[in-house]
Amino acid sequence: MNLNGMSVSRETRERLSLFSELFRKWAKSINLVAPSTLDDLWTRHIADSAQIFQLSPGPHNWLDVGSGGGFPGVITAILLAEQGDGWVHLVESNQKKAAFLRVALAETAARGSVHAIRVETAQESFPACDRVSARAFAELDLLFTYVAPWMERDSTKAFLHKGRDYQRELAKARGSWDFDLLEHRSVVEPDSVILEVSQLRRHVV
Numbered sequence: 001m002n003l004n005g006m007s008v009s010r011e012t013r014e015r016l017s018l019f020s021e022l023f024r025k026w027a028k029s030i031n032l033v034a035p036s037t038l039d040d041l042w043t044r045h046i047a048d049s050a051q052i053f054q055l056s057p058g059p060h061n062w063l064d065v066g067s068g069g070g071f072p073g074v075i076t077a078i079l080l081a082e083q084g085d086g087w088v089h090l091v092e093s094n095q096k097k098a099a100f101l102r103v104a105l106a107e108t109a110a111r112g113s114v115h116a117i118r119v120e121t122a123q124e125s126f127p128a129c130d131r132v133s134a135r136a137f138a139e140l141d142l143l144f145t146y147v148a149p150w151m152e153r154d155s156t157k158a159f160l161h162k163g164r165d166y167q168r169e170l171a172k173a174r175g176s177w178d179f180d181l182l183e184h185r186s187v188v189e190p191d192s193v194i195l196e197v198s199q200l201r202r203h204v205v
Contacts, residue, residue: 023041050072062132077105
């Protein structure tokens with residue numbers, strides 16, 4: 001199977017297909033994504049989320065903020081299962097969504113765990129990670145405030161999905177933060193990017 005140009009095993013394909021089935025079943029009763037995007041679930045959400053792992057493959061210890069319907073956290077955890085190493089900590093304070101995420105991880109034998117807590121208190125549960133991900137969670141300025149405690153290590157990088165308005169968010173964030181940035185153009189959504197952020201530091205007043 002080919003996923004955004006990356007070859008994946010039959011086992012991974014089966015895990016992703018099972019996740020898709022579970023997602024559609026649960027989406028009938030809880031709002032996991034915009035209903036208008038369900039018909040294009042594979043490209044719009046699964047393949048789009050897989051870009052995160054493809055930009056930073058390897059057995060990393062991930063923090064996925066505002067995991068929602070599992071994008072990109074569950075997809076990363078499924079792809080890590082093929083490697084047999086690495087882990088994803090999915091933070092989702094909505095209890096119904098957290099329940100779905102637990103089922104999805106268990107049914108697909110993905111390498112991840114769910115923390116049904118607010119991100120503001122999450123560092124007490126896992127104080128360190130080397131990769132951070134988020135998709136459609138918060139504007140950059142606020143998102144940086146959430147993830148800054150984990151970004152204090154110079155080796156930690158964040159991979160953040162952003163849409164067409166990302167330049168405005170970057171300009172606002174630069175008013176309060178210093179950071180190194182690489183912009184990766186999405187191969188799935190023409191107007192979207194994945195921002196690779198490192199060396200995040202709040203401005204010293």
